[in-house]
Amino acid sequence: MEIKPALRRAIKSDVEAISRIALASMALDPQWPYRFPLASVYPEDHKKFTRIRYTEYLSNQDIGAFDIMLAELPSNEDPSTTIPIAFAIWQLPGSHIKRTGNKQKPSTKPPSDHLNRRDASPVRMQQFRKTISKAKEEWFDNRFGESQMCLTTLATHPEYMRRGAGSALCEWGIRKAVAENLKAVTLFSSPMGKRLYTKLGFRQVGLVHTQVEGEEEFLEFPGMILELK
Numbered sequence: 001m002e003i004k005p006a007l008r009r010a011i012k013s014d015v016e017a018i019s020r021i022a023l024a025s026m027a028l029d030p031q032w033p034y035r036f037p038l039a040s041v042y043p044e045d046h047k048k049f050t051r052i053r054y055t056e057y058l059s060n061q062d063i064g065a066f067d068i069m070l071a072e073l074p075s076n077e078d079p080s081t082t083i084p085i086a087f088a089i090w091q092l093p094g095s096h097i098k099r100t101g102n103k104q105k106p107s108t109k110p111p112s113d114h115l116n117r118r119d120a121s122p123v124r125m126q127q128f129r130k131t132i133s134k135a136k137e138e139w140f141d142n143r144f145g146e147s148q149m150c151l152t153t154l155a156t157h158p159e160y161m162r163r164g165a166g167s168a169l170c171e172w173g174i175r176k177a178v179a180e181n182l183k184a185v186t187l188f189s190s191p192m193g194k195r196l197y198t199k200l201g202f203r204q205v206g207l208v209h210t211q212v213e214g215e216e217e218f219l220e221f222p223g224m225i226l227e228l229k
C-alpha cells in the first residue's frame, strides 16, 4: 500500500525545501514562464528571488497572514527521516481586505514583486498582479470578505506528483475553513490544478485574462470557489 504524505506547518528553516519544490514544479504552470521569461538566462536571479519571496511568505506566516503547510514522505534512503515533497500557502481570514490608515495593524501585504530581478518581465509582473487583484476583489473579497481562505500557491515536486500530496494539502485548508465556520475556499487555478480542484468540488466563477498592451502573449486562468454554507 502506498504511504500517504504527512502534513505539518512549515517553519523558517524550510525555506530551502520550499524553494526547491517551487523551482522544480512551478515552471509547469504557464503563469511562471509568463512572468519569468528569462529564468534560464539568469538562473542565479531566479533562484535568489524565489528564495526571497518564500522567506517573505514565511515572515507573513509569523504575523498570522498565511498558513504554509508542507507534505512529507519518508525518505527512500533512510525511512526514519522525511523529505518535503509539496507545499501549500493559504491566505487566512483577517488578511484579505486592504487596510488603510491603521498603522498599528501588522502589514499583511503579499510579498513584493522585486521588479529589479533580471529573470522577470516587470511589465507582465505588474499587469498580472493588477489583474489578479481586481478579480480577487470582485469574485472573492466582495462576496466573502474575511469569511474565506484563499489558496495562494500549491506545488508538488514533479518526482512525487499524483501521490495525493496536492489533494491532502487542499483538504487540510477545506477542513480548517469548515472548522472556522467560513463561507468559502477560493483560488485561481492552473491547468494542472483544475482537475484536482474540480474533483474536490470547486466550481469556476470566471476566467482571468491578463495581457500587456502591445504584446501578443496573454494568460488566461480560472477563478474557482468552494462554497461551504
Ligand SMILES: CC(C)(COP(=O)(O)OP(=O)(O)OC[C@H]1O[C@@H](n2cnc3c(N)ncnc32)[C@H](O)[C@@H]1OP(=O)(O)O)[C@@H](O)C(=O)NCCC(=O)NCCS
Pocket: 025, 026, 028, 029, 086, 153, 154, 155, 156, 157, 160, 161, 162, 163, 164, 165, 166, 167, 168, 188, 189, 190, 191, 192, 193, 195, 196, 199
Ligand atoms: C497541481 C499539483 C499541485 C497537483 O499535485 P499532486 O500532488 O500531483 O496532486 P494529487 O496527487 O493529489 O492529484 C490529484 C488529482 O489531480 C489530477 N492530476 C494531478 N496531476 C495530474 C496529471 N499530471 N495529469 C492528469 N491529472 C492530474 C488527478 O485527477 C489527480 O487525482 P488521481 O491521481 O486520483 O487521478 C501539481 O501537479 C503541481 O505542482 N503542478 C505544477 C504547479 C501547479 O500548477 N500548481 C497549481 C497552482 S493552482
